[in-house]
Amino acid sequence: MTLRYYLITGHLIAILITLIGVFIGLNYMVIEQKQVFFIMAIVITASLLGALFSLLLLSKITTSLSLLIAKMDALSRRDFQTDISITSPQEFAHLDLAFSRMAQSLEESFASLTESEREKALMIAQLSHDIKTPITSIQSEVEGILDGIIPPEDTPRYLKAIHGQTGRLNHLVKELDFLTSEVYGSDKENEVLETIYLDKLIIDVLSEFHLQITDEERDIAISVLPESAYIMSHYHKLYRILQNLVSNAFKYSPAKTPISIDLIKAKEKLTITVTDKGIGIGPEHQSKIFNRLYRVESSRNMATGGHGLGLYIAQELAQQLGGFISVDSQKAKGSKFSLSIPLKQEPKNQTD
Incomplete structure (x- = not known):
């Protein structure tokens, strides 16, 4: 059952109780039957008008709740650009403002996570290239020496090149080690x-x-x-x-x-x-x-x-x-x- 039906049912029960109470009270009074019916008609009319105006006022609450539900549904689909705005009642307007701030924060968090994942993938790709390139070069040069493709007189030159490649790898490892230990693992306090x-x-x-x-x-x-x-x-x-x-x-x-x-x-x-x-x-x-x-x-x-x-x-x-x-x-x-x-x-x- 929706909130609207709960409110309507509540008002009908309140009207019925009021009518029963008034009817019982009138039976203990010295009033003509015609006047009893007249008073009951006034009470019924007043109660219905009061219920109608109350429901009209409460309709703003139900509408605001529907808008909030729509915002939550949009948020669940990661749609943070909702143009729905709630202005009343005041408590719901404050709730809508807080919800919008939360949605904005979530949007920034998701954007940050997405960018972080993109950077991580890029970092892995670039580091893989930086590691693979010297390793491939070292492997081919060592195989050339072992297979006799490289003449003995050229071996020192190739060994010097291998030394340079291992130096690059060592430098990269030092950079990564420093990055994790000093930049990310620093205990400032x-x-x-x-x-x-x-x-x-x-x-x-x-x-x-x-x-x-x-x-x-x-x-x-x-x-x-x-x-x-x-x-x-x-x-x-x-x-x-x-x-x-x-x-x-x-x-x-x-x-x-x-x-x-x-x-x-x-x-x-x-x-x-x-x-x-x-x-x-x-x-x-x-x-x-x-x-x-x-x-x-x-x-x-x-x-x-x-x-x-x-x-x-x-x-x-x-x-x-x-x-x-x-x-x-x-x-x-x-x-x-x-x-x-x-x-x-x-x-x-x-x-x-």
């Missing part, structure tokens, strides 16, 4: 701040590129202001961010071109800028380069060997430190990556 001297941080990072700097005859310009400045932060995160930015500068700029690294400690923030004179990044790519697995060179250039994780990891770590990385780049003129992070409270017993 239990992290301890460290005193980090900026000049030492630069030396530690550049020591990783010592051979490359020598081989490519790079001119590395370093500036730390003020000199001997230090901050309170997380060393391994800052190191990783700066290492990724410097690595990108080497990858995407020709040998013998300069790279500059500027660290400026202001009162409330630290700014680290890495500038190169490389190939640059087009404006259509600059808003996407921090996305996971995004690569400007979709062809997966073997010379650069990027996997599209470095800048994503760097930006994630920067956000964990409360900051962000921005890029200013022009095609064929070079790129400037800038890290800005707020500074933590420093110990009072130390001075710059």
Whole structure:
């Protein structure tokens, strides 16, 4: 039985009880029979009119309930774009507003899940390609050596190529391991701040590129202001961010071109800028380069060997430190990556 029929039945029962009560009461009064019928007729008419007006008012409630049911049915079909709006009664209007907010939240959640699944599928496809390509190359080169197809005098050259391919695989595994352990598995509440001297941080990072700097005859310009400045932060995160930015500068700029690294400690923030004179990044790519697995060179250039994780990891770590990385780049003129992070409270017993 629907709500409408419940209400009609309730009103009819209320009218019947009222009539019985009035009829019994009139029988105990000294009233002529003609007057009894007249009073009963008035009571019946008034009761029916009252029931009619009550049902007319309640029809708005039943209509609102029907609209809510229609919204729920649409939601069950994942149709979130319902234009149905309830204005009265006020409680139902509030319920409709809350329901619309819930529907909007669900729509955003479903959209996020869909995008996440799409990104996951893309990530698996890209990583599969990045893993399969060097493995296939290694397999064919090893088979060539074992089968005697490759002459002995060429073996060192092929072994060097195999070494490079295994290095790419090892780098990818390290990136993925760092992604899961540091970016997704970071316990921010239990992290301890460290005193980090900026000049030492630069030396530690550049020591990783010592051979490359020598081989490519790079001119590395370093500036730390003020000199001997230090901050309170997380060393391994800052190191990783700066290492990724410097690595990108080497990858995407020709040998013998300069790279500059500027660290400026202001009162409330630290700014680290890495500038190169490389190939640059087009404006259509600059808003996407921090996305996971995004690569400007979709062809997966073997010379650069990027996997599209470095800048994503760097930006994630920067956000964990409360900051962000921005890029200013022009095609064929070079790129400037800038890290800005707020500074933590420093110990009072130390001075710059």
